[in-house]
Amino acid sequence: MAALATHRLLIDVPGRADGRPLDLRLAPGERWGVLGPNGAGKTTLLHTLAGLRPPRSGEVHLEGRALSGWRRRALARRLGVVFQERHDDFPATVRETALIGRHPFLSPWQQEGPEDHARAEAALSRLDLSHLAERELATLSGGERQRVSLATVLTQAPAVWLADEPTNHLDLHHQVAVMGLLAEQAEGGGAVMMCLHDLNLAARWCSHLLLLYPDGEACWGPAEAMLAPAALERLYDQALTRVEVDGAPVFVPRC
Numbered sequence: 001m002a003a004l005a006t007h008r009l010l011i012d013v014p015g016r017a018d019g020r021p022l023d024l025r026l027a028p029g030e031r032w033g034v035l036g037p038n039g040a041g042k043t044t045l046l047h048t049l050a051g052l053r054p055p056r057s058g059e060v061h062l063e064g065r066a067l068s069g070w071r072r073r074a075l076a077r078r079l080g081v082v083f084q085e086r087h088d089d090f091p092a093t094v095r096e097t098a099l100i101g102r103h104p105f106l107s108p109w110q111q112e113g114p115e116d117h118a119r120a121e122a123a124l125s126r127l128d129l130s131h132l133a134e135r136e137l138a139t140l141s142g143g144e145r146q147r148v149s150l151a152t153v154l155t156q157a158p159a160v161w162l163a164d165e166p167t168n169h170l171d172l173h174h175q176v177a178v179m180g181l182l183a184e185q186a187e188g189g190g191a192v193m194m195c196l197h198d199l200n201l202a203a204r205w206c207s208h209l210l211l212l213y214p215d216g217e218a219c220w221g222p223a224e225a226m227l228a229p230a231a232l233e234r235l236y237d238q239a240l241t242r243v244e245v246d247g248a249p250v251f252v253p254r255c
C-alpha cells in the first residue's frame, strides 16, 4: 500500500488553470523531490498533501484512507511537515520546541515523560543542536532555526515526511547531513517528499522527482528518467550543462 497517494489531485493555486491532475504514489522507502520555479505551486502542493489546504479537486490518501477520514491527532502521529519559514512568536527554547514533536502522542494535559525527552535529546544531537538546547528560538540564526524545525519532526518520527526546502539556510555540511537524515528516514521505511531548489541535491538524493510547471503542467517518475536536460531547461527557463561526477549527474547553469 502507498504511504501517501493522490487521486486526480488538482492543487488550488489562485488564478491558475487546472493543469494536469496528479496521480502520485509514494511508497515507503521512496524519496521524492518536487522541483519547479518560484510560484509553481510546490508549497501549495505540500500543504495540500498535509491536509492544511483544500485541493481544488481530487483526493489525498494516507495509508489508503482519505485525509478527511483521519482524526487530527492520528494524522499528526503519521505525517510530519517541515515548513519553509516559521516565525513562532511565543517564547520557547530549542528543547521545548523539539518536544512539540511528541504532543500528538500525549493526552491534552499529560507531561512529557522520559521516553519523550530521550527522543527529543536524540533529535537535537542528530541535528547538532545539543549545545543550543536552552537557547530561546528567537535568538537563533536562520540555519539553526531550520535545524530546530527538522529536529522537531525527527522527534515526532512520522511515517511520512513533507519537507518544504529542508536545506534552506543550511551550510554545505548541514545540507548534506540533512539529506542523509532524510535518506535514513526512508531507509527505515518512511516516505519522504521534499521541495528543493537545488537540482544537484535532488539528482544526488531523490529516488523520484515531480516537476511542477508554472502553468500547472506536471510530470513525475523515477529520478533518472526525469533528469533530462531539455525538460529541466524548460522547467526553469534556464540553459543547463549536464556533466557526470562520480557517476552522478550534475547540472550547471549556462550564462
Ligand SMILES: Nc1ncnc2c1ncn2[C@@H]1O[C@H](COP(=O)(O)OP(=O)(O)OP(=O)(O)O)[C@@H](O)[C@H]1O
Pocket: 013, 014, 036, 037, 038, 039, 040, 041, 042, 043, 044, 045
Ligand atoms: N492566498 C493566496 N492568494 C493569492 N495567491 C496565492 C495565495 N497563496 C499562494 N498564492 C500564489 O500561488 C502560487 C504558488 O505559490 P507556492 O508558494 O505554492 O509556490 P512555490 O512553488 O512554493 O514557490 P517558491 O519556490 O517561491 O517557494 C504563487 O504564485 C503564489 O503567489
